[in-house]
Amino acid sequence: MRTQVLIVGAGPSGLLLGQLLSRAGVDNLILERQTGDYVLGRIRAGVLEQTTVDLLEHAGVGARMHAEGLVHHGFELTFDGQRHHIDLNRLTGGQSVMVYGQTEVTRDLMQARAASGAQTLYSASDVALFGFDGDQPGARCTVDGERLEIRCDYIAGCDGYHGVSRASVPPDAIRTHEKLYAFGWLGLLSDTPPVGPELIYGRHERGFTLCSMRSATRSRYYLQVPLTEQVGDWSDERFWDELRSRLDPAAAAALVTGPSLEKSIAPLRSFVAEPMRFGRLFLAGDAAHIVPPTGAKGLNLAASDVHYLSQALIEHYRERSEAGIEHYSARCLSRIWKAERFSWWFTGLMHQLPHEPEIDARLRRAELEYLVSSDAAMAAMAENYVGLPW
Template identity: 90%
Template sequence: MRTQVLIIGAGPSGLLLGQLLHKAGVANLIVERQTGDYVLGRIRAGVLEQTTVDLLDEAGVGTRMHAEGLVHHGFELMFDGQRHHIDLSRLTGGKSVMVYGQTEVTRDLMEARAAVGEQTLYSASDVELFGFDGDQPGARCTVDGERITILCDYIAGCDGYHGVSRASVPASAIKTHEKVYPFGWLGVLSDTPPVSHELIYGRHERGFTLCSMRSPTRSRYYLQVPLSEQVGDWSDERFWNELRARMDPEAAAALVTGPSLEKSIAPLRSFVAEPMRFGRLFLAGDAAHIVPPTGAKGLNLAASDVRYLSQAFIEHYREKSEAGIEHYSARCLSRIWKAERFSWWFTSLMHNLPNEPEIDAKLHRAELDYLVGSDAAKAAMAENYVGLPV
């Protein structure tokens, strides 16, 4: 088999790259180690920056997003039993974010790819990349019991933190940076109306909370918990009681509870691998970087990587220019490190650290006071939250 761009991974970044390349007439093939149903079953966040919304529109998959997504012009910070509104639109000159689940983004991209007849090889095992440090890159994998070889011009590694793409790079050629946080997020998805029409980020002496939603009838809630906690120890009743205990009185009174549809504990980490290009292999999305979910930058960073990478490939094939390819890594990393900084700052501000000295708690409290009392501080936060320019 042969194609121009071989994409490893059929998550939202790989599918979005494939769709953008298809629209530009660049041949591409996606290889995915999981089944399509497994990919769609992954529960992820869904706060989209305007630049991500625009890119999905450019890819031709924005119709359902605009019909069903929820435009948010602000969010709320909750501490000391009170909520404080962060007016994103006022502070950023009219910008907003879109709440639309990553699962739905993936579904839209899958359906669009199927509609145009582009090929995705699901359940591909034993994927092996080769030749990306030379002129003839490719991959070998097993599909339906048959070992196949795929030759290509370039490989796009969109297969996540645990994927084969980054693992295929020689250790001497890549540098990684990582910070692991000493807590996790216990998340519950439920078919209950959201407690608020906007997201609520809460700092409480018992731990961080996030009140989010997927639709007007489906809610997503999170609690900060120690990494030692087990999902099986958290009944629905225990979760709702703990969430209510960390809320302000108005939110606690408005909370509607119900059976959980999904419950899981996710660890938090900051991670960056650099550079993001190795000859003819390019990393994108979670294969190159992870952010803690505070601030919802993961999917949006992946989308900005895909924007730069699709532009680079299209420029190469249309104009025979290597400029986009040569500058891909530097362009991505400039935006990535800014998003990593914001996610680290917001996470540190809103969470309680184990055995945190009293002075640190006092400093965080003072910073929250300053933040909600200063338009300049709120504007800086809002600028980062809606997404820095690409």
């Protein structure tokens, strides 16, 4: 088999890259180790920066997002039982974010790919990449019991933190940076109306909370928990009781409970691999970086990677220029490190940190009090929350 760009991974970053390349006339093939149903079943965040919204529109998959997504012009911060509004629209000169689930983004991209006739090979096992340090890269894999060899010009590794792409890079050619947090997020999805019209980020002596939503009738809630916790130990009743105990009085009174559709615990980490290009292999999305979910930067960083990579590849095929390819890694990493900084800062600000000295806790509270009393401080936060420019 032969294609111009081989994309490893059919998550949102791989599908979005494929869609942008296909619309520009660049032939591409996607390899995915899971089934399509499995990919669609993954529950992920759903706060989209304006640049991500614009990119999805450019890819031709924005219609349902605009029909069903929720535009948010701000969000709430709570601490000491008080709620404080961060007015994104006012603080950033009119910018906002879109609440639209990553599952729905993936569904839209899958449907667009199927309509275009572009090929995706699901349930691909034993994937091995080769030749990306020369001029004849490719991959070998098994699909439906048949061993295949795929030749290509370039490989885009969009297969996540545990994927084969980053693992294929020689260890001495890549440097990784990682910070592990001593807590995770216990999340619950329910078909209940959201507790408020905007997201609520809460700091409480029992731990962080996040009240978010997927639609006007589906809610997603999170509790900070130790990594020693097990999902099976959390009944729905226990989750709702703990959440209510951490909310401010108005939110606690407005909370509507119901059966969970899904519960899971996600550990938090900050991770960056650099560089993001190795000859004819490019890393994008979670294959190259992970951010704590505080601030919802994961999907948006993947979209910015895809923006830079699609531009570089389209420029190469249309103009025979290598400029975008040569600068891909540096452009991505400049934005990635800024988003990592924001997610690290916001996570530290809002969570209870184990064994934290009293002076650190007091300083953190002083920072929160300063933040909500200063337009300059809130503007800096809002600028990062809506997303820094490409």
